[in-house]
Amino acid sequence: MPKSLPTESLLKVRDLSMRFGGLLAVDGVALDVNEREIVSVIGPNGAGKTTVFNCISGFYTPTGGDIIYKGQSIHGLADFKISRLGMVRTFQHVRLFSQMTVIENLLVAQHRHVNTNLLAGLFKTPSYRQKEQESIDRAIYWLKKVNLLEFANREAGNLAYGQQRRLEIARCMVTEPGLLMLDEPAAGLNPKETNELDALIVSLKEDYNVSILLIEHDMGLVMGISDRIVVINQGRPLATGTPNEIRDNPDVIKAYLGEV
Amino acid sequence: MKDKFIPALIAGVATLILAFPLLGLNLVSDGLGLGIEGADTQTMIYIVLASLAVFIFQLFKENALNIAKNIPLPRRAYKPDAVVSQAQRDKNEKLFTFIIVAIALVWPFFASRGNVDLATLVLIYVMLGLGLNIVVGLAGLLDLGYVAFYAVGAYSYALLHQYFGLSFWVCLPLAGLMAASFGFVLGFPVLRLRGDYLAIVTLGFGEIIRILLNNWTHLTGGPNGIGSIPKPALFGLEFGRKAKEEGNIAFHEYFNIAYNSSYKVIFLYLLALLLVLFTIFVIRRLMRMPVGRAWEALREDEIACRSLGLNRTIIKLSAFTIGASFAGFAGAFFSAKQGFISPESFTFIESAIILAIVVLGGMGSQLGIILAAIAMTVLPELAREFQEYRMLMFGLMMVLMMIWRPQGLLPMKRRHMELTNA
């Protein structure tokens, strides 16, 4: 059950809007993610959830509103800089480096933690070796955590779909993020894999102090793990609250049933 | 069959219409004016035969292409990964490299002067191909103006020697550095562009450098070029008949042997070989370093890279700069070998040839590039008498490659990083 501790707000989104020509895909969305909290964003297809993610992670520059991460406004900041602040995301469609091996995927993700000095690398200085070893160790640690260690040398594109999804999460985690943003991580998973994902997400929060912003259509998963839920419909915020509040909200029920 | 007949007929007639004025009519000087004269009967017969050939080919194109596709492809010597472990592969590769290098080292002492000279040229193209491969094959950036960096390297040595009297060995790293700086300065604004746009801007850059060299007459000598660029010396030993630099001794005098001009040719060859080996070594290292991983990752999925905090501009820039520096080394060596350079040597066709080497070799693979460089340099040399048709053969080869083996001679088989201690 959600603890109502006075936690500090990690991510604060206010009045976010995103316009594509004539289409207002996101309109006035607000969101808060506190430290060690799982917040879900739900809504019918085309509601604008992924667009919200793209705005927060800097892939789009929002046409309006504020995004504040750890007290710092990140509006208009380049995507890779936002990621370096500690907000890392996955994609609705898996985006692995499919021709690289599993472990290489995790090493690329640690690019800015390793020694990228060219001369150090050419001469294999001790500090270079040490950094490489550290990143390999971190990669191994996370491969164990997501049960992929035995596939470390396999090409990422040859993994089963569920494994690719887990690898994508591990690839985010090696960057040691403060906020992990997952776009429909359970899509295409079987029930067993969904349960494992559920446990993994909870463990990330409990054991690694990572906050999680989750887009998901699997209501069982969302209701089970979320501390709070934000519902978006046609780009506009429809409701915000605990899973129980959302479950009973007549507007939400209408939006979902109306869509069917 | 019928639906193919009409297009085939059109193609045949089109060939006839195109070939007749181009080949079947000759311009002859007729006093002060020009007259037109039909070619001899033999040419006419060839033209008709060619049109017929086009007609028949178009008619049976599909079958012909199928046959071409079914020609067994040259396979790589080693077996699938599952059978041969990476360690074994590395071992085989080491042995293979060792044998090749040993042969390459000994060969010039038995070969003719002309052949050694040609081999040196091949080695220059190998170096250029390997350098451009970083940009095109590894980082996935289409650079059509690579020759500009080659020119910068060549002129760096020529000018630094001419104005400051610096020796080849001092200028070699400086030429690499100069080319790298040009790569950096050009790359900074243009690497935001993608694909075609990048290709066009780099193409323009290549031309700008050439035109600049052509017109900045009082510095570069313009179209007249720069001459009497000295050959490199070996620890103060020169390979000319008489030592030119003060303090240097001629090689043959030092060892008290008769002067032989082939020593110089062999020395240049060995030097080029050394540079190529250095290039191969550095690039192989780079590919396994973080920057090499990042190049590959960026080529595979730029969006994922950005989401992980990789700065794509810096990473692309590093590929561009490092690639350029190898062209700089090659350029400095080229001007030392030739002893004379002019903007003529750095036209777009050079960029095209280097790019063709990379594509032909199979983007990314070093062995492929070496083979392609040999093919692209030696074949035209062998087919000297067909000089006029060089471009035609060039085009034909490209078309055939696209049909038969679009992935290049030896597509890159990347060496994966592997965990062994887990």
Ligand SMILES: Nc1ncnc2c1ncn2[C@@H]1O[C@H](COP(=O)(O)OP(=O)(O)OP(=O)(O)O)[C@@H](O)[C@H]1O
């Ligand atoms: N780059 C873009 N240009 C124009 N329109 C866009 C762009 N990105 C998204 N949209 C539009 O914005 C709306 C919201 O799309 P979005 O992908 O955010 O929905 P979603 O809630 O993630 O849906 P789903 O559950 O299907 O993933 C859609 O109408 C979409 O067509």
Ligand SMILES: [Mg+2]
């Ligand atoms: Mg979506």
